[in-house]
Amino acid sequence: MSAPRWKKALERALDANKKSVVYSFATVDLSVQPPQPRTRTVVHRGFVEPKGASHPLLLTTTDIRAAKVHELNGDANAELAWWIEGTQEQWRLASRAYIVPHPEHAEQVKIPQALFDIADGHFWEKERERIFNSLSGHMRASWARPAPGSPIPSYDEGKKWPEKLGGLGEGKNEEEEQVIRKAFENFALVVLQPFAVDYVELGVVPNQRTKFTQAGETWKEVIVVP
Numbered sequence: 001m002s003a004p005r006w007k008k009a010l011e012r013a014l015d016a017n018k019k020s021v022v023y024s025f026a027t028v029d030l031s032v033q034p035p036q037p038r039t040r041t042v043v044h045r046g047f048v049e050p051k052g053a054s055h056p057l058l059l060t061t062t063d064i065r066a067a068k069v070h071e072l073n074g075d076a077n078a079e080l081a082w083w084i085e086g087t088q089e090q091w092r093l094a095s096r097a098y099i100v101p102h103p104e105h106a107e108q109v110k111i112p113q114a115l116f117d118i119a120d121g122h123f124w125e126k127e128r129e130r131i132f133n134s135l136s137g138h139m140r141a142s143w144a145r146p147a148p149g150s151p152i153p154s155y156d157e158g159k160k161w162p163e164k165l166g167g168l169g170e171g172k173n174e175e176e177e178q179v180i181r182k183a184f185e186n187f188a189l190v191v192l193q194p195f196a197v198d199y200v201e202l203g204v205v206p207n208q209r210t211k212f213t214q215a216g217e218t219w220k221e222v223i224v225v226p
């Protein structure tokens with residue numbers, strides 16, 4: 001099975017707009033009444049296709065202690081909204097969302113067997129390590145801070161935290177290596193498995209909008225009013 005048409009179009013847009021790597025990522029917070037939508041900005045870290053080209057997954061990253069992880073834990077869906085300015089396209093991807101944590105945290109996180117039951121049982125942990133090591137030292141240091149969202153007495157508190165961290169095995173001494181390992185423990189992948197895609201093209205006149213919906217192994221495509 002080949003890649004769905006929406007994925008080829010999205011990749012084309014991203015290839016032409018290398019800086020358009022940021023999207024809004026929405027979850028639903030069920031811990032309050034009425035349930036509250038939550039959105040934040042995250043960085044696209046690429047596609048993976050462990051189950052073949054017809055099942056493209058998107059990756060972003062997070063801190064295992066972040067609020068979005070609690071909002072995704074359980075049977076949760078998420079949605080992302082992506083504005084690609086260069087090609088004047090809006091992409092909205094309704095997705096199943098899964099967290100890939102450090103094995104230490106695996107108990108806390110519901111891992112879907114269908115997605116994770118692939119030939120290479122270490123695929124996801126290797127992917128988590130590859131991405132952790134590929135990110136900037138500033139980013140890696142962010143996972144060595146206290147839990148995101150926890151109160152601190154003043155902004156000066158931040159001066160105590162490491163500014164940059166090397167990748168795994170790159171610590172200058174055992175103490176720094178321990179901090180890197182701690183950051184790696186807090187680091188998690190967010191895996192998005194789209195099931196409905198709403199694609200709006202404002203760069204063409206008349207404007208175009210297409211809805212793609214997953215139907216088993218294939219995708220249904222409907223042209224709709226923008």
Ligand SMILES: Cc1cc2nc3c(=O)[nH]c(=O)nc-3n(C[C@H](O)[C@H](O)[C@H](O)COP(=O)(O)O)c2cc1C
Pocket residue numbers: 022038039040041042043044060061062063066067068069148149
């Ligand atoms: C440009 C930009 C990119 C960001 N990328 C990420 C990211 O990839 N992953 C992430 O967890 N937070 C990222 N953040 C921070 C989030 O927007 C958010 O503040 C943080 O993750 C806490 O969100 P939460 O409490 O809803 O989990 C980014 C923020 C900005 C401004």
